[in-house]
Amino acid sequence: MNSLVLLNGSPRGERSNSMKMLARVAEGWERGGGRTPEVLHLAQRSEFDRAVQAFGESDVVLLGMPLYTDAMPGIVKLYIEALAPRVEVAAAGERNPTLGFLVQSGFPEALHSRLLERYLEKLARRLGSPYAGTIVRGWGEALQMMPDEANKKLWARLRTLGEQLARDGRFGEEELDAVAGTERFSALAAALLSVALRLPAVQFMWNRRLKKNGVWERRFAAPYRPALRTGR
Amino acid sequence: MRITILNGDPDPASAFQLYVQQVAGRLADSGHTVTTLNLRDLDLKGCSGCFGCWVKTPGECVKRDDSARVCRAVIDSSLTVLASPIVMGFTTALLKRATDQMIPLVHPYFVVQGGEMHHRPRYAKYPALGLLLGAGSNCDAEDIEIATAIWKRTARNLKFRTVFTAVADRSAKEVADELARVA
Ligand SMILES: Cc1cc2nc3c(=O)[nH]c(=O)nc-3n(C[C@H](O)[C@H](O)[C@H](O)COP(=O)(O)O)c2cc1C
Numbered sequence A: 001m002n003s004l005v006l007l008n009g010s011p012r013g014e015r016s017n018s019m020k021m022l023a024r025v026a027e028g029w030e031r032g033g034g035r036t037p038e039v040l041h042l043a044q045r046s047e048f049d050r051a052v053q054a055f056g057e058s059d060v061v062l063l064g065m066p067l068y069t070d071a072m073p074g075i076v077k078l079y080i081e082a083l084a085p086r087v088e089v090a091a092a093g094e095r096n097p098t099l100g101f102l103v104q105s106g107f108p109e110a111l112h113s114r115l116l117e118r119y120l121e122k123l124a125r126r127l128g129s130p131y132a133g134t135i136v137r138g139w140g141e142a143l144q145m146m147p148d149e150a151n152k153k154l155w156a157r158l159r160t161l162g163e164q165l166a167r168d169g170r171f172g173e174e175e176l177d178a179v180a181g182t183e184r185f186s187a188l189a190a191a192l193l194s195v196a197l198r199l200p201a202v203q204f205m206w207n208r209r210l211k212k213n214g215v216w217e218r219r220f221a222a223p224y225r226p227a228l229r230t231g232r
Numbered sequence B: 001m002r003i004t005i006l007n008g009d010p011d012p013a014s015a016f017q018l019y020v021q022q023v024a025g026r027l028a029d030s031g032h033t034v035t036t037l038n039l040r041d042l043d044l045k046g047c048s049g050c051f052g053c054w055v056k057t058p059g060e061c062v063k064r065d066d067s068a069r070v071c072r073a074v075i076d077s078s079l080t081v082l083a084s085p086i087v088m089g090f091t092t093a094l095l096k097r098a099t100d101q102m103i104p105l106v107h108p109y110f111v112v113q114g115g116e117m118h119h120r121p122r123y124a125k126y127p128a129l130g131l132l133l134g135a136g137s138n139c140d141a142e143d144i145e146i147a148t149a150i151w152k153r154t155a156r157n158l159k160f161r162t163v164f165t166a167v168a169d170r171s172a173k174e175v176a177d178e179l180a181r182v183a
Helices: A017-031 A045-055 A074-082 A084-091 A110-126 A148-168 A173-180 A187-196 A200-212 B015-029 B067-075 B093-100 B141-157 B172-182
Strands: A004-008 A038-041 A060-066 A098-104 A131-137 B002-007 B033-038 B079-085 B106-113 B116-121 B128-134 B161-167
Touching: A004 A017, A004 A045, A017 A038, A017 A060, A017 A098, A017 A131, A017 A148, A038 A045, A045 A074, A060 A074, A060 A131, A074 B093, A098 A110, A110 A131, A110 B116, A110 B141, A131 A148, A131 A173, A148 A173, A187 B106, A200 B106, B002 B015, B002 B067, B015 B033, B015 B079, B015 B128, B015 B172, B033 B067, B079 B093, B079 B172, B116 B141, B128 B141, B128 B172, B141 B161, B161 B172
Parallel strands: A004 A038, A004 A060, A060 A098, A098 A131, B002 B033, B002 B079, B079 B128, B128 B161
Antiparallel strands: B106 B116
16 A cells, blocks of 8 residues: 555645645655655546546545535546446456545535445445545535634544555544534534524625625526526 | 426437437427437536636526526426436436536525525526436446435435436336326
């Protein structure tokens, strides 16, 4: 377990929440004795092609992504489709790398990402790859909003996961659970949150940007509503 | 009734493509207004995660491409059918690229829905959703189960009601008739 390829599946590329988290896992990986990983952003065309090639050359591949409409982003699916020849390769007895994943979502509860996690685990099986596990984390946009100080605990846990990957070839369950945080809201929390979300202040992250862009008044625009259509 | 079919098959000459065509034809024959968009023929630039559709040009993708056509056809329908072969255990990248660009159909504001965090609707009415999957040779029951479960979640997230899911192993006529019934 020595060489690692870090694949960032965020369409945002380098400046993404996925990359922020992957970078911490990579730090832990090196601390655990792994070689400095190659980092590739799938959103970059040239790096995408390299990533297809790199899959077969590495001991471990860690693929991170944001949750997009409850699944992987289109670009990540495109990458997975490009791995189809590796299924044949594995069937012919050649080895595929150990596969680990990171999925982070906008919504805070981990449950949103669990079906994608199931898909990814199956993907590892399909490729005949040893499965290192999937790091799941909600509230991904908070990483941008918080000062780095506030994320210190999370960074430490991600480094630990990286160390485990280098040492044991897989993530530890306990650490995965800790990073995942809230699985789902309790009935009480859901009720309280439901009320709180009616306060405009709670939606500040959207309101601030709508106002800054001068489109606050148009925030409820429904441009495709059939009744409003002209010329029909 | 207005039915929109989004076909995520990249191959214009496949058996699945022909099957989708037959389903569409049968639905049209029985009096429905059917719009089929073969996604491979559209200019879809894909989502870059900028949230511009929520905070810059509310309700529309900032990219000038055919995603507006797709969104309009979806909102304009009372039934939208997502059709795709299963490739590497899931629907195609082509269909996923198109649905990533559908988030302008909802509003950024958070709400609690069914005890989970979701988004506020942007439209008063959303279509019912049908899912039509083509099972290839490298696809097993677990793949179908996972893909179906994920799309049901996606539908909920985007405010669609899932009313129909099927694998294309029955006759196109049977599937079309059932679609017409549930819509
Ligand atoms: C097209 C699109 C779809 C999304 N769908 C979901 C979703 O279904 N559930 C969720 O919790 N977050 C969703 N998000 C939010 C992202 O997962 C979240 O913003 C993430 O932190 C972005 O990570 P990145 O910076 O690595 O791209 C979506 C974002 C976009 C742009």
